[in-house]
Amino acid sequence: MTAALRLDDVAIRFGGVQAVGGVSFAVEQGDFVGLIGPNGAGKTTLIRIIAGLLRPDRGRVTLGDVDVTREGTAARVRRGLSLTHQIVRPFREMTVLDNVVLGAGHRHTSSPFRALAHLSRSDEAERAAAILARVGLGGTETKLAASLPLGQMKRLEVARALAVDPKVILLDEPLAGLNHTEAAAQVETIVELQRGGVTVILVEHNLEQVMRVCRRLVVLNNGLLIGDGDPHAVMADPVVHDAYVGSGGAHADA
């Protein structure tokens, strides 16, 4: 079976920092992969490379059977790849609903102006409202995005990523800053997505939730892959333990 996503020897350097140092792994269609590692390990950098926001110095990114290494973000979105950002960035002065409708516009076009043209279409609005209900934001449609508390902003970020109807979703710390109840609810949304057939790559420091839901863990440290496989086996590996769990230095940022 063709993997949903495949990385071959992906590397990028920022000045003196080898942020990602030659990473290879493949993700099967429908899998639920946790991408973990200490602060500065290269997780965000790697998913930004996968999403096309950063061009790697070397290596290859393949979606399905298409080499997308040289494609931009919009082309990858149209191939079914979607990303949430570690630092939430909604259009703050737009309503919650319009944020999702605008996200949906990227299914059809890379131009935000043309995407905006979708705002007037009631079917798009209905679809956006359904997505908001799915992430637990029903009833907030007409609020300004800027007025949402962080817990709801993190949900809106997921709703925006869902608006493009992704086949593969990259979630960069979707639980950061959430309390236990909020995190559990957000995780349920993500689990539902995966059950619906979406391939999930979850970057998270909340190991309790990661261990609960991920079927596989990929561990980065200093830009290198130091663990890959069954979550319990990976966490029991002394190399992973020393680098991550034992470091005590990994913290989530909102």
Ligand SMILES: Nc1ncnc2c1ncn2[C@@H]1O[C@H](COP(=O)(O)OP(=O)(O)OP(=O)(O)O)[C@@H](O)[C@H]1O
């Ligand atoms: N644009 C950039 N310019 C220079 N260095 C960068 C840039 N982006 C990331 N880095 C560096 O690359 C390394 C990897 O950073 P990255 O943000 O990918 O880590 P992370 O695993 O996502 O960490 P965290 O868990 O704290 O979010 C770090 O040393 C970081 O300082």
Ligand SMILES: [Mg+2]
């Ligand atoms: Mg990060």
